[in-house]
Amino acid sequence: MRAVAVVGASLAGLETARALRDQGFEGRLTVVGDEARPPYDRPPLSKEYLLGKVGAADIALLDADDEARLEIDWRLGVRAVGLDRTRRAVALSDGTEVAADAVVAATGAAPRRLPGSAGMAGVHVLRSLADADALRADLTAGAPAVAVIGGSFIGAEIASACSALGLETTVVEALGTPLEPVLGPQVAGACAGLHADNGVRLLCGVPVRGLRGRERVTGVELADGTVVQADVVVMGIGARPNTDWLRGSGLELDDGVVCDTGLLTAAGGVAAVGDVARLRGADGASARAEHWTSATEQPVVAAANLLAGRTVREYRRTPYFWSDQYGMRLQFAGEVRPGDEVRIVEGSFAERSFAAVYERGGEPTAAAAVNRPRTFTRLRRGIGRAAAPV
Numbered sequence: 001m002r003a004v005a006v007v008g009a010s011l012a013g014l015e016t017a018r019a020l021r022d023q024g025f026e027g028r029l030t031v032v033g034d035e036a037r038p039p040y041d042r043p044p045l046s047k048e049y050l051l052g053k054v055g056a057a058d059i060a061l062l063d064a065d066d067e068a069r070l071e072i073d074w075r076l077g078v079r080a081v082g083l084d085r086t087r088r089a090v091a092l093s094d095g096t097e098v099a100a101d102a103v104v105a106a107t108g109a110a111p112r113r114l115p116g117s118a119g120m121a122g123v124h125v126l127r128s129l130a131d132a133d134a135l136r137a138d139l140t141a142g143a144p145a146v147a148v149i150g151g152s153f154i155g156a157e158i159a160s161a162c163s164a165l166g167l168e169t170t171v172v173e174a175l176g177t178p179l180e181p182v183l184g185p186q187v188a189g190a191c192a193g194l195h196a197d198n199g200v201r202l203l204c205g206v207p208v209r210g211l212r213g214r215e216r217v218t219g220v221e222l223a224d225g226t227v228v229q230a231d232v233v234v235m236g237i238g239a240r241p242n243t244d245w246l247r248g249s250g251l252e253l254d255d256g257v258v259c260d261t262g263l264l265t266a267a268g269g270v271a272a273v274g275d276v277a278r279l280r281g282a283d284g285a286s287a288r289a290e291h292w293t294s295a296t297e298q299p300v301v302a303a304a305n306l307l308a309g310r311t312v313r314e315y316r317r318t319p320y321f322w323s324d325q326y327g328m329r330l331q332f333a334g335e336v337r338p339g340d341e342v343r344i345v346e347g348s349f350a351e352r353s354f355a356a357v358y359e360r361g362g363e364p365t366a367a368a369a370v371n372r373p374r375t376f377t378r379l380r381r382g383i384g385r386a387a388a389p390v
């Protein structure tokens with residue numbers, strides 16, 4: 001193989017470049033990214049970066065040694081707009097194209113927005129460094145009241161940062177308890193309690209009807225008529241995989257780029273990694289993860305399979321993520337289904353410090369912990385194939 005084009009210059013794209021070089025690929029390696037800056041780490045954006053504790057230089061994913069070793073032909077600030085899969089040619093927004101022997105889709109996901117929210121001052125999403133700069137500028141101008149729409153991980157982390165900045169903060173969540181489908185009712189309930197513990201108001205069970213305000217937002221209106229007054233509104237309502245550039249390419253798209261458990265798509269020489277990849281197993285079940293760890297692990301497998309020309313390795317790791325909120329570290333691995341039993345192994349929900357295992361038919365399927373990293377690591381090792389992603 002003489003040339004590989006990676007589309008998406010972030011965590012999964014960079015890890016793919018690293019894995020290809022580590023596995024002996026010496027050909028031309030082009031990485032295309034629509035953000036003008038070199039790859040950076042996203043988790044700090046809703047944590048230390050939003051609080052001003054670290055700057056852009058601290059979250060860079062590349063250093064000078066890496067740059068020299070990887071010998072990447074960077075195409076930053078340009079968007080991929082199409083893929084000719086037979087020629088494996090990626091069309092770019094500047095009218096040029098990159099032709100290669102293999103193409104890797106690493107285009108991640110984009111935040112969902114409420115309809116009608118575009119262009120309204122004071123309304124934010126948080127995915128990129130530019131988003132984080134814009135949000136921080138609004139949060140630190142005076143003492144705005146903040147409404148966070150969506151109480152899942154990013155929403156909860158933003159609320160936690162707002163509380164640390166001393167801002168009056170309300171989280172609005174459509175579910176009865178935030179994160180209940182992901183964490184199960186008990187653990188989700190314990191995490192929801194962190195908001196009240198830290199002076200953040202949590203309104204659950206009522207969907208948002210719309211935003212109030214004309215040029216600048218003044219509040220959030222809920223379906224029951226309640227209005228949450230806010231000078232700044234942050235939408236944390238999930239993300240949609242960036243697959244628009246692949247429309248018409250013939251690749252199968254289904255809430256992500258469909259690939260096998262080796263990260264290869266049905267089109268030879270095209271792989272998908274990270275948040276955009278939907279892995280489908282032989283039994284037809286499929287899964288897509290939006291976790292930092294998956295985006296770093298999958299590229300090693302994808303690179304091996306691209307270099308082999310077929311799937312010789314499978315990615316079968318138990319999903320894992322962490323979240324930092326209100327000075328606590330939540331860790332979770334596995335997959336919860338309704339009816340799974342939760343057993344506390346250490347600590348208690350009331351202390352907001354615990355390690356718990358989820359069981360189905362006596363088999364461990366998931367583990368969760370708040371501020372118990374050592375026990376969590378042990379429990380995580382015990383989770384078997386029942387919790388594998390596909």
Ligand SMILES: Cc1cc2nc3c(=O)[nH]c(=O)nc-3n(C[C@H](O)[C@H](O)[C@H](O)COP(=O)(O)OP(=O)(O)OC[C@H]3O[C@@H](n4cnc5c(N)ncnc54)[C@H](O)[C@@H]3O)c2cc1C
Nearest residue numbers: 008010011012034042043080107108274275290291292321
């Ligand atoms: C604020 C925030 C906090 C997070 N915190 C955690 C955490 O605590 N724990 C955890 O496990 N995970 C966390 N995550 C998730 C984790 O960061 C992601 O899983 C990871 O970034 C995925 O990497 P990726 O490379 O697949 O996608 P991305 O990081 O989204 O990168 C995709 C890149 O492709 C670019 N792109 C998109 N379309 C095109 C195109 N057509 N042409 C060229 N370029 C394109 C995008 O602009 C982007 O630069 C967090 C995410 C965010 C946003």
